Structures are given as C-alpha cells and as structure tokens.
Amino acid sequence: MPKVKFDTLESTCVPLPFENVDTDQIIPARFLSATSRQGFGDNLFRDWRYTKTGEKNSDFVLNNPDFTGKVLVAGKNFGSGSSREHAVWAIFDYGFRAVVSSFFADIFMNNALNNGLLPIVISDDLLKKLHALIQKNPDTKVKIDLEKQTFTIVSTGDSVNFGINPYKKECLLKGLDDIDFLLSMKSLITSYENNKSQ
Amino acid sequence: MNAKTLFDKIWDSHVVRSIKDGPDVLYIDRHYIHEVTSPQAFNGLKERGIPVLRPGKTIATADHNIPTKDQHLAIRDLLSRNQVERLNENCQKYGIELFGLNHPKNGIVHVIGPELGYTLPGMTIVCGDSHTSTHGAFGTIAFGIGTSEVEMVLATQCILQPKPKSMRITLEGELHKGVTSKDIVMYIISRISASGATGYFVEYAGSAISSLSMESRMTICNMSIEMGARGGLIAPDETTFEYLGKIPSIPGIENLKSSVNEWKKLQDDPDAIFDKDLKFDAGLIKPMITYGTNPGMGMAIDDSIPLSDDNGNKASASFLKSLDYMGFKPGMKLLGHPIDYVFIGSCTNGRIEDFRAFAKIIRGRKKADNITALIVPGSKKVEEQMAAEGLIELYKSAGFEVRQPGCSSCLAMNEDKIPQGKYAVSTSNRNFEGRQGPGARTLLASPLTAAAAAITGRITDPREFITEEQEVKK
Numbered sequence: 271m272p273k274v275k276f277d278t279l280e281s282t283c284v285p286l287p288f289e290n291v292d293t294d295q296i297i298p299a300r301f302l303s304a305t306s307r308q309g310f311g312d313n314l315f316r317d318w319r320y321t322k323t324g325e326k327n328s329d330f331v332l333n334n335p336d337f338t339g340k341v342l343v344a345g346k347n348f349g350s351g352s353s354r355e356h357a358v359w360a361i362f363d364y365g366f367r368a369v370v371s372s373f374f375a376d377i378f379m380n381n382a383l384n385n386g387l388l389p390i391v392i393s394d395d396l397l398k399k400l401h402a403l404i405q406k407n408p409d410t411k412v413k414i415d416l417e418k419q420t421f422t423i424v425s426t427g428d429s430v431n432f433g434i435n436p437y438k439k440e441c442l443l444k445g446l447d448d449i450d451f452l453l454s455m456k457s458l459i460t461s462y463e464n465n466k467s468q
Numbered sequence: 469m470n471a472k473t474l475f476d477k478i479w480d481s482h483v484v485r486s487i488k489d490g491p492d493v494l495y496i497d498r499h500y501i502h503e504v505t506s507p508q509a510f511n512g513l514k515e516r517g518i519p520v521l522r523p524g525k526t527i528a529t530a531d532h533n534i535p536t537k538d539q540h541l542a543i544r545d546l547l548s549r550n551q552v553e554r555l556n557e558n559c560q561k562y563g564i565e566l567f568g569l570n571h572p573k574n575g576i577v578h579v580i581g582p583e584l585g586y587t588l589p590g591m592t593i594v595c596g597d598s599h600t601s602t603h604g605a606f607g608t609i610a611f612g613i614g615t616s617e618v619e620m621v622l623a624t625q626c627i628l629q630p631k632p633k634s635m636r637i638t639l640e641g642e643l644h645k646g647v648t649s650k651d652i653v654m655y656i657i658s659r660i661s662a663s664g665a666t667g668y669f670v671e672y673a674g675s676a677i678s679s680l681s682m683e684s685r686m687t688i689c690n691m692s693i694e695m696g697a698r699g700g701l702i703a704p705d706e707t708t709f710e711y712l713g714k715i716p717s718i719p720g721i722e723n724l725k726s727s728v729n730e731w732k733k734l735q736d737d738p739d740a741i742f743d744k745d746l747k748f749d750a751g752l753i754k755p756m757i758t759y760g761t762n763p764g765m766g767m768a769i770d771d772s773i774p775l776s777d778d779n780g781n782k783a784s785a786s787f788l789k790s791l792d793y794m795g796f797k798p799g800m801k802l803l804g805h806p807i808d809y810v811f812i813g814s815c816t817n818g819r820i821e822d823f824r825a826f827a828k829i830i831r832g833r834k835k836a837d838n839i840t841a842l843i844v845p846g847s848k849k850v851e852e853q854m855a856a857e858g859l860i861e862l863y864k865s866a867g868f869e870v871r872q873p874g875c876s877s878c879l880a881m882n883e884d885k886i887p888q889g890k891y892a893v894s895t896s897n898r899n900f901e902g903r904q905g906p907g908a909r910t911l912l913a914s915p916l917t918a919a920a921a922a923i924t925g926r927i928t929d930p931r932e933f934i935t936e937e938q939e940v941k942k
C-alpha cells in the first residue's frame with residue numbers, strides 16, 4: 271500500500287451531484303484486468319465520460335473545462351457496491367486528493383484512507399449549498415486542513431469540522447503506513463496465535 | 469457483565485490489540501483471494517521483501533476474470549490471461565493453496581469456501597470482494613476488503629478495522645409459495661434502501677430465517693452489502709451443523725462433534741442490545757424485482773414503479789437518471805414487459821438449490837425464442853451435482869445450455885456481457901448501470917422469477933407456474 275501524506279489543500283471543485291454512485295461507475299469491471307496500481311485515471315467514470323463510440327461526452331462534468339480541481343464533490347452514498355480499490359486508484363490517479371459527500375460507503379471510505387485520498391463527510395444541507403455555489407461559480411474554492419479537521423468554503427466563509435479516525439489522521443499527516451505498523455506488532459500477533467491454539 | 473451479541477463475541481475474541489481512539493487490530497482466521505484484487509497486494513509484498521505470514525490460512529481461486537466456455541483452452545484476452553497467470557505464480561511462490569482455473573474444485577470464491585469446509589462458525593473471514601458477507605450464513609464475521617487490506621492480511625494475518633455498529637433484522641412469519649430467500653433480502657433492501665445499513669454489521673434472526681437452508685441463508689448474507697452493511701451473519705444451528713456434517717473432510721477439524729459443541733455457544737446473550745433493531749413480516753413478501761440502477765430500487769413483481777424516490781422527491785436527478793437508463797417511466801407496471809436475456813448464477817444464486825428451483829419451472833417447458841440464457845454454475849462441484857441429478861439434461865431439453873463455472877455475467881469482466889440496451893432478468897446481486905456490460909439493463913430477481921421469464925420471454929410472476937402442492941421452500 272502506498273505511503274501518501276496529506277496536510278492542507280485549497281482547490282476548486284468538480285461537482286458530481288448524483289446519489290448512490292457505485293464503484294462500477296467509477297471504474298467499470300472491464301478495466302480491472304491490470305496487475306499494477308497505475309493508469310486507472312484514464313478510465314475514471316469511463317461510461318459517463320465517453321459515448322458508446324468512444325468520443326468524449328460533452329455533457330459529463332470531467333469534459334467540461336469550466337470545472338477543474340483536486341476536490342471531487344459528490345452526492346450521498348458515494349462509492350457503494352464492489353470493494354474494488356481500483357475505484358480509489360482511478361480517482362487519485364486522475365488527480366483528485368479529496369472527495370466530499372454527505373455519506374460514504376464503508377469499504378470505499380477505508381480504501382480511500384489507505385491511499386491518501388481524503389474522504390470528507392459534511393451535512394446534507396452544506397453539501398447542497400456547496401453544489402449550488404459551484405454551479406453558479408465554478409471558481410468556488412474549498413480549503414481543507416487535516417490537522418485542524420476543518421473544511422471551509424472560501425468565498426462564503428462556511429467552515430465546519432469533519433470527522434476522521436485519529437489513528438488514520440496521524441498516518442496521513444506523517445505519511446505512515448498500516449503494514450509497517452502491523453509488522454511492528456508481530457510478537458503480539460504470534461502470542462495471540464499461541465493463546466488461541468492452547 | 470454486559471450482555472453481548474454474537475457479533476461482539478466473535479469480534480472481541482479476535483482483537484489482538486485495541487488502538488486508543490483508533491481501529492482494532494483484528495486477527496483473521498480465513499483469507500480468500502482471487503485473481504482481480506490480489507496482484508497489487510502481492511506486488512506490495514515483493515517491494516517490501518516480506519513473506520506471507522501464514523500462507524496456510526489463505527485460499528485462492530480464479531473466478532472473476534475467466535471464460536465460462538472452453539476453459540481448457542488458453543484465455544483469449546491477454547490481460548485476463550496475464551492476471552490469472554499472476555495468481556498462479558503468486559500462489560506457487562508464497563505457498564498458498566490454489567483452486568485455480570481447471571482445478572476439479574474451482575469455482576466462485578464464495579461458493580467453494582463453504583462447500584469445501586473452509587468457512588466455519590465463529591471465524592473471522594475476509595476477501596478482496598464485497599460479497600464476502602456470504603460466509604456470515606455460518607455464524608462468522610465475514611466482510612469484503614480492498615487490496616491494501618489484502619496486502620495487510622497477507623503480511624500480518626491481521627487487519628486494522630474500526631468496529632461497526634450492530635443491527636438485528638428479525639423476520640417472523642411464513643413465506644408464501646414462490647417466495648425465495650432472494651426475495652426476502654431484496655424486500656429488506658427495498659425497505660431500508662441501498663445505504664440503510666451502512667456502518668452496521670447485521671444479524672438476521674427470527675423463524676423465517678431459521679427455517680431456511682444454508683444455501684438460502686448464504687443468499688441473504690451475500691446481499692447484506694447491497695444495503696450498505698459491513699456484513700451479515702446468522703447464528704449457527706442444527707441446519708448449519710448438518711450442512712457441515714455432509715462435507716467429506718473439513719480442513720483442520722478432526723472431531724466434528726466436539727467442534728459442534730463449541731459452535732453451539734455462538735449465540736446472542738438473551739438480553740444483548742443492538743444499536744438498531746428492525747422487524748419484518750415474512751408473510752408480506754412477494755416475488756421481487758428491481759426497476760432501477762441500485763438494489764434498493766426494488767418492488768413486488770406485480771407492483772408499479774414508484775412515482776418518486778425514497779424521499780418523495782419526484783424530480784430527483786438520480787431517480788430520473790436511473791429510470792431513463794432502464795427505459796422505464798414512474799408509475800409503470802413491469803409485468804409483461806419483454807426481456808432479452810436471463811442470467812442464472814453468481815455468488816448470490818449459483819448454488820445447487822438455485823438450479824433446482826430454476827428446474828422446477830422449466831421442467832416440461834421450452835425456453836422462449838426471444839431469450840438468450842446464460843446458465844452458469846457457481847462451482848465445479850455444483851456443475852457435477854447438476855449432472856448427477858439430471859439437471860443438465862433437463863436444461864438442455866428445455867433449450868438451455870449450461871456453461872462452466874465463474875462469476876460470468878454478474879460483473880461481465882469476461883465475454884459474458886449483456887448488449888447495450890438489452891433487458892436481463894438476472895439472479896445476481898447488482899443492477900448498477902453497465903454492471904452486466906455497457907448499457908445493459910439489469911432486473912434483479914430470484915431463480916424462480918428468472919425461470920418464469922425465460923419461459924415466457926417477459927417479466928412474469930413465478931407464482932403462475934407454481935401450484936399449491938408444489939412447495940418451493942426457498
């Protein structure tokens with residue numbers, strides 16, 4: 271698993287205001303045959319981003335030059351369905367560093383945190399407001415401070431605290447990795463096994 | 469002392485260490501892997517130069533990315549072939565038991581694990597696949613994980629995991645004829661939505677659950693993830709022990725009787741409290757079908773598509789986009805709607821009981837001319853059993869060809885794709901846009917409903933084919 275740091279981020283946003291966006295939409299199964307973690311960004315939201323004949327679908331937000339940035343602002347229940355971590359790899363590889371929603375699916379949330387893609391949960395109302403602001407002005411910026419756990423809409427000054435597991439926060443701030451952490455506990459794991467087998 | 473749920477008991481007894489304000493270090497008893505979500509995890513081990521800590525606790529199969537025809541030939545798609553070869557190499561290098569392509573016990577990971585006795589009550593089980601929840605039918609904590617977590621488990625036999633909240637779903641009452649466990653779980657999801665159990669681990673209880681076979685219980689636990697749950701489990705009972713008693717040899721178990729005595733303790737304490745407690749009446753459930761693009765968008769087969777989304781929002785962009793994709797309108801009835809494909813198989817409904825149910829309706833009838841059917845057993849063992857019971861012949865005489873085992877059209881990684889715009893009644897678990905192929909329109913249903921549709925070529929109430937005396941207990 272990659273070691274990625276995250277501290278602060280200020281960026282414009284890419285809005286995707288649909289509910290229940292599942293990981294099959296984020297990266298369709300037919301692109302999962304690769305055996306490395308790289309290159310999935312090219313096929314991020316493939317079937318929404320391209321037409322049946324392979325041309326860019328101009329209606330889709332990733333093809334709209336007005337909307338750019340490192341923050342994907344999604345809808346409720348983002349990342350449901352398949353556990354494929356390829357979905358997170360695709361979002362990260364495309365260039366996003368944070369995803370904002372009012373609600374994430376559990377496995378997606380874990381996968382995102384394990385890859386340095388910060389999932390930020392805000393209220394339904396604030397999410398609606400943010401979507402409206404971005405639609406009105408695509409230059410709307412948000413500011414994320416992981417240390418302080420604050421999420422701020424720069425133009426309006428709306429600022430809220432977001433939750434994150436303190437252990438994961440520490441990992442992201444310092445660029446630490448779960449596997450090193452677990453490997454350091456090997457003797458504890460072995461003694462657990464010995465106790466169980468008695 | 470606090471009363472504990474079964475989930476608490478299993479979880480707490482597997483915690484190697486609790487991190488203050490953080491996740492638990494949870495020991496994993498059984499790790500299943502497959503070709504699609506494991507290669508990057510093995511790459512990670514190679515980069516670190518570390519071994520698999522307990523190779524004997526990991527079991528591998530190739531299922532997602534394999535053809536269901538001519539499996540003895542080299543896989544035509546080069547990327548798919550490479551992925552399956554990587555799995556073979558990694559298993560050999562690290563000493564992991566592999567039931568790979570063409571192995572006599574090959575099959576879908578969540579079908580072969582239980583049938584070969586690798587899934588046992590009280591275990592913690594993970595796999596890089598969200599339908600790992602299937603194994604909860606045996607009274608296990610089983611859940612899907614990402615590839616970074618696969619690497620974690622390979623390296624340390626442990627996973628860092630926050631403990632989910634607990635939910636109990638109790639189902640009392642008698643099921644009506646033509647109603648299967650697939651309908652039960654689709655009904656629950658339609659009631660609580662595709663995210664109604666996110667953050668929770670579900671325990672299913674009640675008389676309508678305990679009267680089900682193991683296969684049926686697996687179907688229910690399998691789709692726990694489709695209500696957003698981390699997993700779903702059912703306390704083990706005589707049905708569980710009887711199923712396990714029929715497995716010729718269970719790896720690691722010498723004396724089944726003494727194990728059963730231990731497993732009998734795997735129950736909720738009588739006054740255990742759940743974070744959420746839901747109750748449903750089994751008698752209200754009819755055969756179900758989905759009309760939209762997530763499993764929460766389901767209804768009784770004779771019902772009409774709702775006029776608005778769950779929140780009563782008629783103009784919801786997500787709701788309208790979904791119906792537009794399906795080619796449906798709010799308020800529409802689906803009975804009689806022509807369809808093009810029928811798929812029976814997957815980790816949800818690819819077990820012998822499912823093919824018996826399908827057979828009940830097609831026996832003595834013929835497949836409709838407008839239907840292309842994909843009939844895919846969940847494992848080689850299921851395929852053998854079908855042959856032994858004469859089901860393959862029966863299917864053939866009704867105009868159905870039986871494929872070789874694999875995940876197949878459930879996620880359409882291989883050639884088994886439903887074409888653009890075509891309707892498929894499918895016994896799989898997800899009706900997401902493009903799930904069965906770009907532009908494919910999936911209608912999730914039970915094997916009985918799939919059979920009825922395969923015979924008539926239209927969405928059909930399976931109860932039309934079932935007489936009172938022909939009990940379909942599923």
